[in-house]
């Protein structure tokens with residue numbers, strides 16, 4: 001059953017490997033042969049490529065997207081007594097980063113159409129203790145950044161972007177992760193730019209933050225065995241960097257194919273009883289996920305499962321209702337949009353190597369749920 005070729009997965013990182021097998025095998029072999037497995041040539045070259053791609057001053061490869069967020073918080077000096085605003089509807093990692101740094105998370109509800117943090121909510125939630133906002137560019141499109149940047153600037157608040165799901169997405173021509181003060185990325189295998197293990201990256205053009213990021217991820221070292229700050233061990237490893245270097249040239253093509261599939265879905269699912277994803281004005285969406293909203297979500301999910309079409313729920317429980325974090329759910333009214341979304345969202349298969357036949361099967365599968373007697 002697992003290997004049934006008829007099953008359409010939600011994503012297919014192996015297909016990217018097969019497209020690039022020659023290059024990747026050779027790149028990995030080169031690293032193995034070099035004898036330098038940590039902070040060697042591949043990491044340096046990858047960081048340089050990203051610096052050019054994103055036009056950022058400082059790029060630091062680290063061990064995961066979660067670490068990227070932790071390093072961003074530490075580099076900005078955020079800790080106990082500080083409040084950090086973040087969306088209630090997202091993956092748990094940014095929340096972990098806030099709490100592990102000793103700061104206090106403050107949830108903000110999200111926009112019901114784009115799923116990204118509600119800028120009005122950000123302004124309302126700011127207090128004199130607010131030190132940072134984490135804007136998550138969820139599912140492949142940027143949060144509506146301008147009002148957040150304005151409110152942050154007026155209040156001396158740092159804007160951290162979680163671009164883990166949005167490599168290559170842009171807003172008004174600026175890349176996700178290169179809009180605020182610090183950008184965080186993940187190269188987890190199923191992200192739209194993924195390696196073949198764990199990996200992440202932090203970027204900034206702020207000259208106070210850049211050098212701190214690099215040192216913090218390497219034991220707080222500024223020179224060999226001189227530790228100027230309490231750091232950690234979080235480095236991108238050479239093998240993963242070599243794989244990312246092989247994949248980077250194809251990210252534009254892959255993101256374009258994702259958007260093409262999304263356009264086909266949009267056109268074919270507009271007349272059935274579900275809501276297709278909405279793109280905020282000014283955004284170029286790369287569709288890390290194609291997430292619909294539908295009332296009978298679980299029934300549709302089972303229906304598609306019977307047709308061998310995999311789907312996923314991102315995310316079934318908002319952060320303020322997660323057992324480990326309930327004490328931060330400070331509002332008695334809750335976060336109603338996040339709560340409703342967690343019951344209605346369903347992500348359909350979308351990945352660059354999905355062929356038109358698979359796309360049509362998904363469309364027919366969804367339509368048959370609504371149209372069959």
Ligand SMILES: *Cc1c(COP(=O)(O)O)cnc(C)c1O
Pocket residue numbers: 064065066067090091093094136162164165185186187188198199200
């Ligand atoms: C995947 C993800 C992360 C964490 O990345 P890891 O590399 O898995 O640690 C952070 N934020 C968001 C929004 C993510 O989707």
